[in-house]
Amino acid sequence: MIVVTVxxxxxxxxxxxxxxxxxxxxxxxxxxxxxxGEVYGFLGPNGAGxxxxxxxxxxxxxxxxxxxxxxxxxxxSSHALSRxxxxxxxxxxxPYLSGRDNLTVLARHGGVGEERIAIVLAAVGLSDRATxxxxxxxxxxxxxxxxxxxxxxxxxxxxxxEPTNGLDPAGMAEMRExxxxxxxxxxxxxxxxxxxxxxxxxxxxxGIIRAGSLVAEGxxxxxxxxxxxxVRAEPLPEAARLVAALPGVxxxxxxxxxxxxxxxxxxxxxxxxxxxxAGVAVSELYLQKTSLEDVFLExxxxxxxxx
Amino acid sequence: xxxxxxxxxxxxxxxxxxxxxxGIWTLLGIFFAYVVxxxxxxxxxxxxxxQFFPAALxxxxxxxxxxxxxxxxxxxxxxxxxxEYGWDTLKTxxxxxxxxxxxxxxxxxxxxxxxxxxxxxxxxxxxxxxxVIAQIEDAPVDWPSAWLLLRAMAAGWxxxxxxxxxxxxxxxxxxxxxxxxxxxxxxxxxxxxxLSAFAxxxxxxxxxxxxxxxxxxxxxxxxxxxxxxxxxxSGPGSYSGPLVDSVQALAVLAAFIVxxxxxxxxxxxxxxxx
Numbered sequence: 001m002i003v004v005t006v007x008x009x010x011x012x013x014x015x016x017x018x019x020x021x022x023x024x025x026x027x028x029x030x031x032x033x034x035x036x037g038e039v040y041g042f043l044g045p046n047g048a049g050x051x052x053x054x055x056x057x058x059x060x061x062x063x064x065x066x067x068x069x070x071x072x073x074x075x076x077s078s079h080a081l082s083r084x085x086x087x088x089x090x091x092x093x094x095p096y097l098s099g100r101d102n103l104t105v106l107a108r109h110g111g112v113g114e115e116r117i118a119i120v121l122a123a124v125g126l127s128d129r130a131t132x133x134x135x136x137x138x139x140x141x142x143x144x145x146x147x148x149x150x151x152x153x154x155x156x157x158x159x160x161x162e163p164t165n166g167l168d169p170a171g172m173a174e175m176r177e178x179x180x181x182x183x184x185x186x187x188x189x190x191x192x193x194x195x196x197x198x199x200x201x202x203x204x205x206x207g208i209i210r211a212g213s214l215v216a217e218g219x220x221x222x223x224x225x226x227x228x229x230x231v232r233a234e235p236l237p238e239a240a241r242l243v244a245a246l247p248g249v250x251x252x253x254x255x256x257x258x259x260x261x262x263x264x265x266x267x268x269x270x271x272x273x274x275x276x277x278a279g280v281a282v283s284e285l286y287l288q289k290t291s292l293e294d295v296f297l298e299x300x301x302x303x304x305x306x307x
Numbered sequence: 308x309x310x311x312x313x314x315x316x317x318x319x320x321x322x323x324x325x326x327x328x329x330g331i332w333t334l335l336g337i338f339f340a341y342v343v344x345x346x347x348x349x350x351x352x353x354x355x356x357x358q359f360f361p362a363a364l365x366x367x368x369x370x371x372x373x374x375x376x377x378x379x380x381x382x383x384x385x386x387x388x389x390x391e392y393g394w395d396t397l398k399t400x401x402x403x404x405x406x407x408x409x410x411x412x413x414x415x416x417x418x419x420x421x422x423x424x425x426x427x428x429x430x431x432x433x434x435x436x437x438x439v440i441a442q443i444e445d446a447p448v449d450w451p452s453a454w455l456l457l458r459a460m461a462a463g464w465x466x467x468x469x470x471x472x473x474x475x476x477x478x479x480x481x482x483x484x485x486x487x488x489x490x491x492x493x494x495x496x497x498x499x500x501x502l503s504a505f506a507x508x509x510x511x512x513x514x515x516x517x518x519x520x521x522x523x524x525x526x527x528x529x530x531x532x533x534x535x536x537x538x539x540x541s542g543p544g545s546y547s548g549p550l551v552d553s554v555q556a557l558a559v560l561a562a563f564i565v566x567x568x569x570x571x572x573x574x575x576x577x578x579x580x581x
Contacts, residue, residue, distance in 0.1 A: 058402050060580040081404035088402070092395035097321055108314035109410060110403035149399065 009033045009069075010157050010188045011040075011057060016066035018052050018212075026052040028212035029066065034190055039183045041203030042192040045300050049212035050192045054088050054161055071157060082111070085155035087163060091146025093134045099145050100130040103152060112152050120148040124178075139166030147178070158182060161192045176202050196293045206292070210300045224290045229268055231259040231275075232284035239280045243271055260288060308413065311405055315417030324386050329425055332379040336371050336429045341436040358534070359440040362449045365459035366532025368433045372463045373524025373546070374495065376429075377470035380422065381491040384474020387418050388571070389484035398580050407576050415568060418471055419464075426463040430456070451532075459531045466524045469560045472567035473520070479571045495521075503546055513549060520563065521546050523556040530556075 011034035018027040027049040034040045044050045055061040057068060059076015073080040093102040103117045121127045124144040134142065143166050150158055163179065164172040179202050183189050193199050199206055200220055208216040208223070216223055233239035240259055244252045251262040261271070265287055275282050319325050345359050358367055391397040400410050434450075441448050450456075473494070477487035499521045506512040516522050525538050525546045530553035539547045551559075 055398075055579075055581065058398075060398055060401060062579060076401075078404050078406050081402055084402070084404075086402045088398060090395070092399045094318060094322075094394060094396060096323065097318070101317060101321065105314045105317055106399065106403055108310040108317075109400055109405050109413075111310065111405070153404070 008036045010036050011068075011070050011190065013053075013057075013068040014066055016053070016056060016068050017064050018049075018056060018061060019064045025212055027056065027063075030209070030212065030214055032207060032214060034188060035205070036188055037183070037186045038204040039179065039189045039191060039202055041199035041206040042190060042209065043194070043196065043199045043206055043296060044192075044209035045194055048209045048300070050194075050209055051089055051161055052212075053209070054086070054159055054190070054192060057159065058084065058086055058088065060088070082153065083156045084159060085150035085153055085157070086159040086161075087146040087150045088159070088161045090165070091142050091149065093142065093145065093149075095135040096133060098131045098133055099126055099137070099141075099148075102134060102145070103149060106149055107152055110153055116152055116154065120151045123151060124148045140168065140171050143167060144175075147175075151182075156187060158187060158189045159192075160189065162194070163191065164193070164195065164198055172198070196291075196296055200292045208296060208299050215299045216295070220292055223295050224292060225295070228288045229261040229263060229265060229271065230284070230286055230288040231261060231271070231282065232257060233259070233275055234281045234283070238278070239275055239282075242274055242278055242280065246271060246274060258284075308409065308416075311409055311413035312416045312420075315413045316420060319387065319417055319421050322386070325383070325421060328379050328383055329428060332376065332425060333428050333432050336368070336375070337432045337436050339375070340367050340371055340433065341440065345440055356440075356444060357446075358537075359437055360444070360446055360449070361434065361437040361441055362451055363532065364430070364433055364437050365451050365455050366528070366534065367437070368430060369459045369463055369528040369531050370525075370533035370537050371429075372466040373521050373528055376425070376463070376467055377520065377524065378492065378495055379425070380467035380470035381474040381477075381495070382488055383421065383425075384418060384471035384476075385478040385484050385487040385491065386474075387414055387471075387478065388475045389478030389481065389487045392478075392482040393484060401580055408572055411572050411575050415472075415475070418475070419468060422464055422467045422471060425467060426460050429463075430460055455531070462527045462531055465557070465560055465564075466520075466527065469520055469524075469563045469567070472564050472571070476567045476571045476574075479574050517549060517551055518559060520560070522549070523551060523559045523563075526550040526556040527553055527560070 011032060013030050013032040016027055016030040017025070019025050030053060042050055052061060056063050057070050057075050059081065068075050070080045071083050094105070097105070099121065100117060103120070104114060107114050107117060118127070121130050124147050126141065126144055126148060129137070129141065137145065143163060147160065147163060150160065160179065164175050167175055176198060179189060179191060191199065191202060203220065205217065205219055206223055207214050231239060231243065236254060236257060236259065240252050240254055243249055243259060243261055246267070248267050249261060249263045253260045268285060272282055272285055341359055357363060401407055438448060474487065474491055477491050478484065481487045481490065499519045502512055503516045503519065503521060506516045529535055529538065529550050539545055
């Protein structure tokens, strides 16, 4: 009997490590799993190891140790690369060639029909400037051409590293929308960024990397944690005692004249009623929600330099 | 592979540096092979005024390849690979899927194809110059045999290809253009030039100079009609050391191409693109 192991992980790494000499560990035992069809946000401060990880997944950089599999193949293998579209760091093109000629070079190397060039140029809104030399492009236009190059192979997996760099706010919003649309039809997108808003708005799941290691992974909601309530009341000890005794309350902590209550937020009216009926003066009662930024800052504090 | 090569030909064809090098090489090649020596004192030139006639075309032109042409080919080779590091385009190419060695092989083949006009255009320009001089001197226009011309052009291509391969290796090793060209010139002028000059008086250096690009290039040039006197008096690229058998020279140059390309491929394949 033949046993076939089917994994829905488009990218899977085990203990992936990259050292530069003895002193610098750019990626340290990374365990990453990206599921088919999702937009995976890869979040981390500058120097956390995001780009090195992506370079390893594309076969540009050899891991020092550990294992990685991309689309079921070894990173950098022709089998994997022929199904991956990537833009790593700043988009890199021949400055004296036009946008169209640059894509022609890539299409020929990638074994892609040249009819795809007009399609991807139109998709990123560069058809009108296709025959202009890259040297005349703005940073945002180069960024869009980088995305066009990544789309040339109509890839199953799209790896985009900081795709909104150099774009104005309108361009960033447009790019986010575009990235979401790219994920339609089963395509997997790995989006690396240090911009929380970008990751939060686009990603199905998020991995946060710090000093080369994954420190958190989950949906944005999971990472934020459960919402709770914040209560300002007098006298505070009495309020804490009353709230803690209520059913459904998981935790009550007091800090800065406020109570942080971990509870289903639908219990807010009941908490208010109990406190008021007990003669406690309630001056504020509001929903407390942790932002992804709070989570990110907490997880990455003091960890933004490679070791 | 054909599409990979056409991709690289597009990259080289649309690069201004390719055409600038071709233009300067052709102009200076004709200038130093015909215009200057003929204008100064044609009778005083090695071989007399007959050296400038069509019959001497192959030998007269091929003498400029081993050093002068080599430097141009070196730069072309450096640009072909070294610039990829400067523009960071190597990562873009390597993520397209054909494999690093396929990309490299396509680059080498495209470079080899681009060297063809470097030989052909110079020979056409040389033919025109020699024809004009023959007309001025009222001399008969006797062209060399097609077989000799073909062999001279093939030898010219081989000599340029070796220098281009050296440029490729230097571009890959230094990951850029400036240092690569500097080191290449240092090799051409100082290492080969000085050691060849010292070899006359230091006998232990003589066997070493026989494996130099210059020695083997000039040996082929001499076998195709280049005068030894002109080889010995061609300025910074002059060579007065021993000439080797032309078959040996061909084998050494071919081995250089294989060796230089092999080391470049190995470095390119194994090294991180960071």
